Amino acid sequence: MxxxxxxxxxxxxxxxxxxxxxxxxxxxxxxxxxxxxxxxxxxxxxxxxxxxSRDRVIMDAAVTRLRAAWPMPDTGSLRGDLRAWVAAVDQALASPRDAVLLRALLATLPTTPEQGRERAGYLADRVADIQRVLDRAADRGECRLTVDEVLDRLIAPLYVRALFGATTAGHGHRLVDQLLADHGQPG
Amino acid sequence: MxxxxxxxxxxxxxxxxxxxxxxxxxxxxxxxxxxxxxxxxxxxxxxxxxxxSRDRVIMDAAVTRLRAAWPMPDTGSLRGDLRAWVAAVDQALASPRDAVLLRALLATLPTTPEQGRERAGYLADRVADIQRVLDRAADRGECRLTVDEVLDRLIAPLYVRALFGATTAGHGHRLVDQLLADHGQPG
The missing domain is CATH 1.10.10.60 (Homeodomain-like)
Incomplete structure (x- = not known):
């Protein structure tokens, strides 16, 4: 049994x-x-x-939970997907429980190239999630963004503002609209 | 005596x-x-x-040292100032000593609105440094950027990439050029 x-x-x-x-x-x-x-x-x-190692346990817990907490949406349009996603990220960053995980993820920062590669491995699933959203948009004939642009223009500002307590309402939507406008897609 | x-x-x-x-x-x-x-x-x-408190000592040390390590340049042009600055940030983020300070700064993340305001106070000098660079550019008739744009388009991507070990050579310069191109100033 x-x-x-x-x-x-x-x-x-x-x-x-x-x-x-x-x-x-x-x-x-x-x-x-x-x-x-x-x-x-x-x-x-x-x-x-x-x-x-302790850091690997924490990293695994944080990445797994944050990925589950912020699923990538499938709304039928790139703007819709990105807007829904940044709204979820914004909300999660404002919740103490998710903030604790984010803080833990940052507290286990890689200090050697090997740790950096290991962390990149943990994050690879998340990168694949984002790539799928962008591929769907490209298949529909919408504009073609890269994961690097999503990282630099959406994720990075939201994270850094959350870290420094400088988040303002609607900022995520403005970041999405500005990114798409810079790609010739005014809102 | x-x-x-x-x-x-x-x-x-x-x-x-x-x-x-x-x-x-x-x-x-x-x-x-x-x-x-x-x-x-x-x-x-x-x-x-x-x-x-312990967190205030660490925050004071980290902000003071990082500000001293990354002075805002005055090269005579906005592109020159921003390029010199992101290169210095890139270099500092790659040095173990500065990375330790950045990590410490992140490890003392604000968890209450009061701590958030306190941290914002520590960072106010840095915001004023950036505003001076932007004001000089506006006075010279160059394009008018906001501190928010510098935070979202330059600082946030550099920090987040450093944290996740995803920095690539020349990325800072590309971020500056793209930001200025989006403001009608091709390189």
Whole structure:
């Protein structure tokens, strides 16, 4: 009557992610693998075996949760997709729970090229999400944006303004409209 | 034969800033006021009295040092000023010592509106630096940019790319040229 290994593995991952989010939300910015394992009710050795380091656990939890919290919309138009998405990002950045994850992601900044590549690997799924939105727009004959433009013109300003408490209402929509206007698509 | 209070006060501030940078560079991300005071060779009570909290000491050290490391240039043209500046930011973000300060600044993210206002106060000098560059350009009859545009189109992408290890050579210059092109000033 054993449970499927995949099911157990997914439950451990879920419990570990929950533990990370809870501990971070409680203000424990220096959370250790031991604390995470205790809170998740799993063996510290299996957390070490699966993730290898505290920073990797936090990065995995943060990227997984933020990606789930901010799904890429499919509204039928590029402007609609981007507007819906930045509105969701804006809202998430204003919520304490998501802000904690963002802060954690930033607190595990890569300090070596290897860590940088590892982080890029974690973010690759997110880049693929964005690429799909842009590909759909290109297929419909709408303007052709690059992931780099989305990063520089939409994501970066929203993140930095959230970090410095300089967000203003409707700013995300204005960023989308300005980007599309600069590509010959006035609103 | 006492020393001027201003001189002593400035030396304490300098010693405390040095201590913060050293401790952070050594990887002590959870540095306390006690450790900072010990390293600086000053009384913890006077650090508490002057700054009030650990986050304020770190924020003061980070903003002061980053502002000194990245002075706003005065080259005679807006494109020249912005290009020189983004090159300096790019270089600073690639240096481990400055990266530590940036990381520290992000690790003391405001979590309440009051902290947000306090942080905005620390950054006000920097905003004034940028405004001066833009005012000089407007006085010369060059194009009129806003601090918001500089934040969204130049600072935010450079910061976020540095954080995610996605910086590419010459990216800062391309951001400046694209911003000016979008204002009718092709390079």
């Amino acid at each position: 054993g449970q499927r290994p995949g099911g157990r593995s997914a439950r451990v991952r879920e419990a570990v992610h929950n533990a990370v989010v809870e501990l971070l939300a409680e203000g424990d910015s220096d959370v250790s693998i031991g604390e995470i394992a205790r809170r998740a009710g799993v063996n510290p050795a299996s957390v070490y075996r699966r993730w290898g | 006492g020393q001027r209070p201003g001189g002593r006060s400035a030396r304490v501030r300098e010693a405390v800033h040095n201590a913060v940078v050293e401790l952070l560079a050594e990887g002590d991300s959870d540095v306390s006021i006690g450790e900072i005071a010990r390293r600086a060779g000053v009384n913890p009570a006077s650090v508490y009295r002057r700054w009030g």
